[in-house]
Amino acid sequence: MATTQTVLGVEFPSQIFINGEWVKGTGEPLDVYNPATEELLATIDTASVADVDLAVKAARAAFETTWGLNTPSATRGRLLFKFADIIEANSEMIVKVEAANNGKPTKWVEAELGSSLAAIRFFAGAADKVSGSTIEVDDNSKQVFTRREPIGVVAHIVPWNFPLMMWAWKIAPALASGCTVVFKTAEATPLSVLILTKLMQEVGFPKGAFNLVSGVGKVTGQALAEHPDVDKIAFTGSTAIGKHLASTAALSNLKVVTLELGGKSPNIIFSSANLQEAARWAAFGLFETGGQSCIVGSRILVQDTVYDEFLKLFVAAVKEIKVGKDDDSFYGSLISKVQFDKVLKYIETGKKEAKLETGGGRVGDKGYFVQPTVFSGVTNDMVIGREEIFGPVASVLKFSTEAEAIAIANDTSYGLASAIHSTDASQLPRVSRKLKAGTVWLNCYSPLHPSVPFGGYKSSGWGRELGMNGLEAYLTTKTVHQYFGEDLQWPFKL
Ligand code: NAD
Numbered sequence: 001m002a003t004t005q006t007v008l009g010v011e012f013p014s015q016i017f018i019n020g021e022w023v024k025g026t027g028e029p030l031d032v033y034n035p036a037t038e039e040l041l042a043t044i045d046t047a048s049v050a051d052v053d054l055a056v057k058a059a060r061a062a063f064e065t066t067w068g069l070n071t072p073s074a075t076r077g078r079l080l081f082k083f084a085d086i087i088e089a090n091s092e093m094i095v096k097v098e099a100a101n102n103g104k105p106t107k108w109v110e111a112e113l114g115s116s117l118a119a120i121r122f123f124a125g126a127a128d129k130v131s132g133s134t135i136e137v138d139d140n141s142k143q144v145f146t147r148r149e150p151i152g153v154v155a156h157i158v159p160w161n162f163p164l165m166m167w168a169w170k171i172a173p174a175l176a177s178g179c180t181v182v183f184k185t186a187e188a189t190p191l192s193v194l195i196l197t198k199l200m201q202e203v204g205f206p207k208g209a210f211n212l213v214s215g216v217g218k219v220t221g222q223a224l225a226e227h228p229d230v231d232k233i234a235f236t237g238s239t240a241i242g243k244h245l246a247s248t249a250a251l252s253n254l255k256v257v258t259l260e261l262g263g264k265s266p267n268i269i270f271s272s273a274n275l276q277e278a279a280r281w282a283a284f285g286l287f288e289t290g291g292q293s294c295i296v297g298s299r300i301l302v303q304d305t306v307y308d309e310f311l312k313l314f315v316a317a318v319k320e321i322k323v324g325k326d327d328d329s330f331y332g333s334l335i336s337k338v339q340f341d342k343v344l345k346y347i348e349t350g351k352k353e354a355k356l357e358t359g360g361g362r363v364g365d366k367g368y369f370v371q372p373t374v375f376s377g378v379t380n381d382m383v384i385g386r387e388e389i390f391g392p393v394a395s396v397l398k399f400s401t402e403a404e405a406i407a408i409a410n411d412t413s414y415g416l417a418s419a420i421h422s423t424d425a426s427q428l429p430r431v432s433r434k435l436k437a438g439t440v441w442l443n444c445y446s447p448l449h450p451s452v453p454f455g456g457y458k459s460s461g462w463g464r465e466l467g468m469n470g471l472e473a474y475l476t477t478k479t480v481h482q483y484f485g486e487d488l489q490w491p492f493k494l
Contacts, residue, residue, distance in 0.1 A: 005042045008100055010093040012195045014044040016051060016214055019058035020207030025051055027215055032191060035103035036325050036333040036367040044190055047213035052182070052223035055211040059153040059180040060229055062208030068150050068178045071206070076176055077127030083203045084120040087113075090199055098164060098192040103333035103367065105326065108289065109164070115448070116168035119466065122450035123172035126471050130177070132478075141485020147478045150178030151256060152231030154474065155224035157217070157245070159237040160186035160335050161292045167193050169465050170234050171210065177474035182211045182230070184221055186237075188335050190214045217241065225249060232256040232474070236294075239388075239414075239459050246462075258463035258473050260294065260455060262388040263416030265437065266409035267297030267445060270402070271305045273421035277443070279313035282394070285419065285445025287321055287372050290331035291392040292339070294460075295417040297445050298389065299378075301408055304400045311376055311396060315357045318394070321372045323363050333368040334391060340368035343391030350375045350384040350393065359392070380411050388414070402427065406434045415457025419445045438464075 003022065005014045016025040025045030032042045047055065062068075067076075087094065091113055099109045132146035154174045158166035163185065174181050185193045197212045213220050221241075225233060225248040233255055235245050242259040249255045267285060269278045285297040302310045321330045334340045340362075347360055350373075359373030370392055378385045378395035385395050399405045409418060418437040422428055432440040438456045441447065448454055448466070455464035463473050 005044070007041050007097050007191060010097050010195070012097075012191075012198050014042065014194070016045055016047050016055075017197050017210075017212040018051070018055045019061075019211070020201070025214065027051065027219055030187060030190070030214065030216070032101060032188070033336075034100045035188075035335050036100075036369075038367060041100060042191060044194070044214055046215035047184075047220045047223075049219065049223040052213055052220060052227065055182045055213050056153060056224075056227050056229050058208035058211055059182050062206055063150075063152055063180040066206035067180050067209040068152075071178070073128040073130060073176075073178070076178060077124045079203055079205055080120055080124035080127065080172060080176060083200060084117050084124065086199050086202055087120070087196065088117055090195075094164070094192055094195055097195060098189075101189050101191045102160070102163065103325075103335065104289065105329045105332050107327055108331075112162055112164050115450070116164045119165070119168045119450040120172045122466075123176040123471060126173075126468060127176035129468075130471065130475065141483060143482050143484070145480050147480060148475045149478050151474055151476050152179060153229060154179045154181050154232045154234060155227070155230045156181060156183045157221050157224065157233065157235045157237065158184070158186055160189040161289060161294075163189040163192055164196075166236055167196065169470070173465075173470045174234075174474050175205070175209065177471055179232070179474045180209050182213060182224060184213050184215055184224060187216050222248070226252050228253045230255050232258070234258045234473070236260040238262055242461065258465075259461040260465060261416075261459060261461045262390075263294050263296070263414045263456065263460050264299055264386065264388050264412050265295060265297050265414070265417040265419075266299045266301050266412075266435075267419040268405050268409060268421065268431070269300065269302045269306070269310055270405070270420070270422040270424065270427060271303040272423045272427070273306070273443075274423065275306060275310050275313055278421035279310060279317045281419070281421065281443070281445045282314055283317040283321065286394050287318070287331055287392050288446060290323070290334055290370065292335060292390055295439070295446065297417070297419055298393070298395060299385065299409075300394055300396045301399055301405050302396060303405070304398050307398050311357065314394075314396070315374055318358055318372045318374055323369050323371065323392075325367070331392065334370055335368070337368060339390065340370065343370055343389060343393065346384060346387070346389045346391065346393060347373055350395075353382040353384055354378045354395070357396075380408055386412065402431065406431060410434075410436045413459040416460035417441070
């Protein structure tokens, strides 16, 4: 197989990257498609179990000799800043290839790359802000302090919905903290990270600090999860695979696990809300990327006194959403035939369970485009009220009291995000305290920021990404006790 490929005029490697070199992956070759056109874009190498072992060995060697505590933290930060500048200078080709691989309108990929650069720069700046503490132990002959040290070799496994952002959110804090990385992209969207890895070679990271093993979950991902010399696994994806990885990690070497999983997030509209604004935020917070995001507000809870008025405004806002490949489209195609079929099946279930207000089918006859779809009269016991659809499907529910809204909002196994729309200044903090979710947005939906921690309660995950919490997730604590008192009395006298 060729060692490089050309997609839309951009030439980049098709192999895997181990110990600073592009090498042939000995796994099954992987075909990669454009979901908006259903055309084959490229065929790339994948990593076998043996390749994963080589990548972990390279990462271990780099951790012990050249990276980790062997490179000053300020140097690690400086290299990440340099990397961000190199990526920015090459953003056009990254965006072009990623938009084709993901089926997203270009402007969304540009925004995603912008957020990814912001995350890399945040962690570059954070690299040398790590410190331990001195602890008073009420003993004049002792001092005790803690050191914050990198965990070691980290495996990253990511999904297809935000390939650039997921990559940046994971590799930047890992490398900033001194960990070394073995990274696995999602089957459907491996292309942009191949380009980013090629650019990484210009930066000057030591060999083995970053390794890329493209591949399928059951082979490459599973080998990373089982590997006895991986110290931590950081995963984003479905709750089912997250649970599987946690148990695999426990049964192998008890590696540390952080998980960013699914959601069925409530977006609560109280009667005092500015209904026009709330309707727009509700549409934005759900149909962004065609609903293919873990944070989407897919359960819209509306107070009975304004239910009809809100529904009218919301459906009108949704009807204005343009779907397609063009740059003025709000969202593009779903990622794959599998995801497309799954979402259409949920829509058919919804038609039996609730009232279809708008949408309900595909757009066009080529590519995996689905109409923005709204169901009203949904309740939490319906399939479309409980399960994560991961597509452009809104479920609108009705409540009468604040207590009922909180009970419905929390009646889910997930706890990733939530939002409250109200103009009552005391209601906003009161309700936000009672919601069991990692993020609560007040009178808005979706904003994230690299300096703000992000993660879930309950089955939405373990740990936090972004912010200083995101860096902490790659550090462990060493406690040092130093004795400087008189010589130990011998034999002991108590
Ligand atoms: P997934 O959880 O199946 O895959 C995510 C990653 O895990 C991929 O890289 C995959 O190769 C890997 N993986 C799969 N099986 C593995 C195994 N046995 N061992 C190790 N790694 C493994 O998610 P998906 O197929 O990409 O999407 C399925 C569903 O997951 C979606 O419908 C959606 O509900 C959810 N999802 C959630 C998020 C999120 O951000 N929380 C993102 C994408 C998908």
